[in-house]
Amino acid sequence: MKIFVAVDMEGISGIFQSEQVSPGSRLYEEGRRFLTQDVNACVEGCFAGGAEQVVVRDIHGGGNHFVWEDLDPRAEYVRGATERERLPGIAQCAGLILLGYHAMAGTREAILEHTMSSRGWQSFRMNGQLTGEVGIDAGIAADHGVPTIMVSGDDKVCKEVKRLLKGVVVAQVKIGLACQGGQLLSREASRDLIVRRSSEAVGKAPSIEPLRVKSPVTMRLELVSRGNLPHLDSKPYAKIIDGRTYEVTGESVEQALRRL
Ligand SMILES: [Zn+2]
Numbered sequence: 001m002k003i004f005v006a007v008d009m010e011g012i013s014g015i016f017q018s019e020q021v022s023p024g025s026r027l028y029e030e031g032r033r034f035l036t037q038d039v040n041a042c043v044e045g046c047f048a049g050g051a052e053q054v055v056v057r058d059i060h061g062g063g064n065h066f067v068w069e070d071l072d073p074r075a076e077y078v079r080g081a082t083e084r085e086r087l088p089g090i091a092q093c094a095g096l097i098l099l100g101y102h103a104m105a106g107t108r109e110a111i112l113e114h115t116m117s118s119r120g121w122q123s124f125r126m127n128g129q130l131t132g133e134v135g136i137d138a139g140i141a142a143d144h145g146v147p148t149i150m151v152s153g154d155d156k157v158c159k160e161v162k163r164l165l166k167g168v169v170v171a172q173v174k175i176g177l178a179c180q181g182g183q184l185l186s187r188e189a190s191r192d193l194i195v196r197r198s199s200e201a202v203g204k205a206p207s208i209e210p211l212r213v214k215s216p217v218t219m220r221l222e223l224v225s226r227g228n229l230p231h232l233d234s235k236p237y238a239k240i241i242d243g244r245t246y247e248v249t250g251e252s253v254e255q256a257l258r259r260l
Pocket of ligand 1: 008010061
């Protein structure tokens with residue numbers, strides 16, 4: 001059984017402010033260490049739960065945040081850009097784990113909430129429903145019939161994913177109290193929780209349904225600022241809704257996302 005782990009940074013245990021997730025910032029190095037520790041806990045749990053192969057994709061901006069020499073040697077790691085697929089090889093996997101994810105843009109008291117880009121994206125809808133990154137990535141896995149089996153992050157992202165996916169396992173490592181603040185489990189407690197929940201999720205994978213997304217998939221993006229709509233010469237398929245909002249449609253979640 002092969003498991004795919006996509007790891008973002010905002011929902012990693014110990015992280016509560018943007019300086020920890022921004023390369024070059026004073027607290028970034030500790031953020032990378034925390035991320036690597038959560039990855040190792042998750043990989044450990046996956047193998048304990050019966051996985052035979054684990055691929056971990058660094059999906060936070062730029063895809064270059066692991067402390068390379070500290071990673072668990074049993075998994076393989078995707079770093080940097082990927083030209084074709086956001087989750088390369090997901091079609092061959094039995095389940096997707098979203099590690100260190102965060103709630104969608106606009107969620108109150110959610111640690112570092114945003115959808116794809118806090119500067120660019122005001123709100124995002126997939127087939128008419130307000131959707132965050134857990135919904136997008138669960139949708140890409142679902143394009144290939146693959147279930148999203150676990151999410152880790154704060155209480156708000158856990159709530160968001162439970163509304164979307166029946167039977168999904170969550171590892172709530174913190175409670176959001178503001179966009180840049182929260183009540184956090186200790187390092188040790190988060191580690192134990194991630195190991196246990198990852199193992200449980202792998203065991204349950206065959207019984208968890210993929211996210212249901214109707215095709216064709218429509219994505220509507222409201223931008224933060226005016227004047228940034230795509231030009232119809234470059235995206236002739238885009239439908240302009242208003243001065244800050246446009247819409248695209250695709251056969252799959254991944255295709256619609258690429259067209260955006
Ligand atoms: Zn991120």
